[in-house]
Amino acid sequence: MISAEVWVLFLGYTVPMVVSPGPGNTVLATAGGRFGVRGTLPFWMGFEAANVALCLLYGIGLGGVLQGLPALHQVLRWGSVAYLLYLAWGFFRGSATSGEADDAPSRLGFVEGLLAVALNPKIHSMILVMFSQFLDPARGMFSQAALLTAGFLIVCVACHFPWIYGGKLILGRFRSERAMRIQGWTFGACMVAVAGYVAFA
Numbered sequence: 438m439i440s441a442e443v444w445v446l447f448l449g450y451t452v453p454m455v456v457s458p459g460p461g462n463t464v465l466a467t468a469g470g471r472f473g474v475r476g477t478l479p480f481w482m483g484f485e486a487a488n489v490a491l492c493l494l495y496g497i498g499l500g501g502v503l504q505g506l507p508a509l510h511q512v513l514r515w516g517s518v519a520y521l522l523y524l525a526w527g528f529f530r531g532s533a534t535s536g537e538a539d540d541a542p543s544r545l546g547f548v549e550g551l552l553a554v555a556l557n558p559k560i561h562s563m564i565l566v567m568f569s570q571f572l573d574p575a576r577g578m579f580s581q582a583a584l585l586t587a588g589f590l591i592v593c594v595a596c597h598f599p600w601i602y603g604g605k606l607i608l609g610r611f612r613s614e615r616a617m618r619i620q621g622w623t624f625g626a627c628m629v630a631v632a633g634y635v636a637f638a
Contacts (some may be wrong), residue, residue: 439571439584447571450521450631451589453623454563456596461553461560465597468545470604477601483550488593489586491560496568496582520566521632529625564589570631 439447456462461484468477554560567589572581 439581443571444588446631446634447567447585447588448592450567450570451563451592452596455592456599459557459559461557462597462600464545464553466600466604469601472545474598474601477545479547480545480550480553481597481601483547483552484554484597485550485590485593486547487551487554488560488564489590491554491564492568492586492589493582495564496572496586497579515636516569518632518636520562522629525625525629525632527625529622 465477465481465484468480568582568585571585572578
């Protein structure tokens with residue numbers, strides 16, 4: 438079982454990472470603006486299926502490595518602290534969203550959704566950090582990986598739907614200078630809080 442405290446930290450990490458602007462979310466928003474929720478569904482299903490596949494791959498694989506090499510857990514722990522602080526710095530800088538969504542293909546299906554995740558280094562690093570922080574090597578790895586994967590899928594669906602539903606309206610809000618500043622400070626503070634807990638707990 439995963440404790441309530443770990444779930445709170447899990448949400449503090451995953452929600453800002455999943456909902457923040459990036460290539461995947463901008464394409465989801467543009468697809469929603471062009472095709473509506475129903476027309477975007479095949480792409481969205483592929484997108485989330487790839488997230489689940491990566492979670493299971495990293496969760497189960499990383500868990501086995503951590504059980505065999507307990508010292509690696511500490512290396513990953515401090516590497517993750519550094520990475521979380523790097524992410525916080527990026528949020529604080531308030532970098533603007535890219536214009537990649539404007540170049541989205543006119544037709545997006547299930548396979549394109551799979552590829553959008555598989556080729557996105559942000560998602561790979563996010564999932565790797567997630568499992569390195571929230572898996573407990575002393576407990577059953579498969580059950581933890583399954584629970585965290587289910588939790589991550591719920592976060593993804595909840596955070597991706599507004600991008601699709603809002604479409605270009607949401608993109609417009611995220612491009613405003615004030616919205617970017619508020620988002621950057623809020624998400625950056627979440628990353629610093631999680632990094633502090635990981636470092637000193």
